[in-house]
Amino acid sequence: MVALVLVGVLTVAYLWAAYGQRRRWSHLHTWAFLAGSGVLILALSPPVAHWAHHDLRGHMVQHLAIGMLVSLAWVLAAPMTLLLRQLPTPYARRVVAWLQSAPVRVIAHPCVTLLLNIGGMYLLYLTPLFVATQHSPILHHWLHFHFLVAGYLFCWSILAAPDATPHRVSRRLRLGVLTLSIAAHGVLGKLMYGYGWPRGTSHSLEDIQAAAQLMYYGGDLAEALLAIALFSLWYRRSGRRRAGFATRGVHEKMPIHHPARH
Amino acid sequence: MSDAPPPDTKRSLRYAVLVGIGLMAAIDEIVFHQLLQWHHFFDRATPGIGIVSDGLLHAVELLALIAGGFLLADLARRQRLARPWVWAGIALGMGGFQLFDGLVNHKLLRIHQIRYDVDLLVYDLTWNGFAVALLVLGVALVQRARTYDRTSSSRHGPAQGEHAGPQDR
Numbered sequence: 001m002v003a004l005v006l007v008g009v010l011t012v013a014y015l016w017a018a019y020g021q022r023r024r025w026s027h028l029h030t031w032a033f034l035a036g037s038g039v040l041i042l043a044l045s046p047p048v049a050h051w052a053h054h055d056l057r058g059h060m061v062q063h064l065a066i067g068m069l070v071s072l073a074w075v076l077a078a079p080m081t082l083l084l085r086q087l088p089t090p091y092a093r094r095v096v097a098w099l100q101s102a103p104v105r106v107i108a109h110p111c112v113t114l115l116l117n118i119g120g121m122y123l124l125y126l127t128p129l130f131v132a133t134q135h136s137p138i139l140h141h142w143l144h145f146h147f148l149v150a151g152y153l154f155c156w157s158i159l160a161a162p163d164a165t166p167h168r169v170s171r172r173l174r175l176g177v178l179t180l181s182i183a184a185h186g187v188l189g190k191l192m193y194g195y196g197w198p199r200g201t202s203h204s205l206e207d208i209q210a211a212a213q214l215m216y217y218g219g220d221l222a223e224a225l226l227a228i229a230l231f232s233l234w235y236r237r238s239g240r241r242r243a244g245f246a247t248r249g250v251h252e253k254m255p256i257h258h259p260a261r262h
Numbered sequence: 263m264s265d266a267p268p269p270d271t272k273r274s275l276r277y278a279v280l281v282g283i284g285l286m287a288a289i290d291e292i293v294f295h296q297l298l299q300w301h302h303f304f305d306r307a308t309p310g311i312g313i314v315s316d317g318l319l320h321a322v323e324l325l326a327l328i329a330g331g332f333l334l335a336d337l338a339r340r341q342r343l344a345r346p347w348v349w350a351g352i353a354l355g356m357g358g359f360q361l362f363d364g365l366v367n368h369k370l371l372r373i374h375q376i377r378y379d380v381d382l383l384v385y386d387l388t389w390n391g392f393a394v395a396l397l398v399l400g401v402a403l404v405q406r407a408r409t410y411d412r413t414s415s416s417r418h419g420p421a422q423g424e425h426a427g428p429q430d431r
Contacts, residue, residue, distance in 0.1 A: 182321035
């Protein structure tokens with residue numbers, strides 16, 4: 001319940017900031033945020049939570065929704081850019097400095113976010129940790145929080161847009177990390193399917209296998225969405241750059257969000 | 263646009279190969295895994311290296327389809343798409359992937375077989391024969407694209423930009 005209220009507060013804050021903008025704020029960003037919030041509220045709602053508690057497939061759907069869909073949508077909503085625009089300049093400067101600080105640079109690097117995201121999943125599903133999360137409410141909430149944060153950081157570090165990332169990692173490396181992520185996701189699904197992980201739960205082998213396949217195909221879908229986002233951002237940006245050469249000023253109305261770059 | 267650049271045949275071919283690879287992989291997944299359910303999702307006979315390489319290959323296929331699609335769209339937007347080379351590339355990519363799947367994945371890495379509890383030889387021959395047929399088709403399409411380029415450039419002479427219409431729409 002606390003989580004649902006928190007999501008509601010975040011969403012209202014975002015909408016309030018977006019509508020208060022003097023410079024135009026893209027509706028696409030706003031819709032992305034709303035979509036993310038909607039999916040998150042759905043995923044945390046009592047019926048889904050109940051389903052997730054006694055059916056491993058439900059857990060998988062919940063995990064995919066929170067870790068991949070919500071985080072991707074929220075990254076596409078450019079919340080950092082909005083926050084920096086909203087804050088008074090001295091505070092915004094402080095936030096930018098914080099975004100450039102060493103810990104943030106480390107934690108937002110694609111290699112680190114890959115480990116946090118997929119590495120965390122290996123740790124959760126292939127060890128007794130999963131059973132522990134079923135018995136401890138604190139661990140259980142922490143798990144959802146981890147999915148959301150790790151997923152967000154991963155999507156952000158791969159897209160490196162629309163919010164600027166603290167470092168400039170080449171697109172080639174980001175694509176390489178994305179490849180590893182898709183592969184690692186698939187391998188985990190097959191290991192769970194083949195060897196019956198997570199073990200020690202009350203779920204039958206059939207349930208586990210169904211959940212593992214759901215992870216495999218659902219994960220594919222989610223990573224494909226991330227890849228599509230990555231390429232369509234590239235497509236839009238390169239089109240805009242080219243158009244800028246030909247007819248300057250036509251695309252002025254589309255803001256480019258790179259406040260933290262400088 | 264009278265000063266449209268000539269179609270980029272090399273990139274058209276290269277990006278279409280990516281799409282071909284991704285398409286064949288998607289067809290394999292949908293037809294043989296999902297509809298017919300001939301392939302096993304995973305069997306424990308798969309060696310460890312097989313699982314990992316299959317995962318990586320799968321990732322590359324997925325990205326090839328998406329990247330190839332966007333790159334082709336970008337070429338089309340710049341009016342540099344060479345249609346005949348796209349078809350050749352798709353056939354080559356599909357055939358190449360099918361042959362790779364049939365030889366390396368099924369036979370060398372033994373990730374899974376085409377079907378279980380049947381005489382595999384017939385299936386393997388059909389599978390790889392189809393792959394070779396696609397490759398032959400691809401080579402034929404490359405020839406056709408070459409002829410097309412030659413005739414269209416001789417027909418239009420040095421005024422290359424004039425014929426941007428028919429070739430790259």
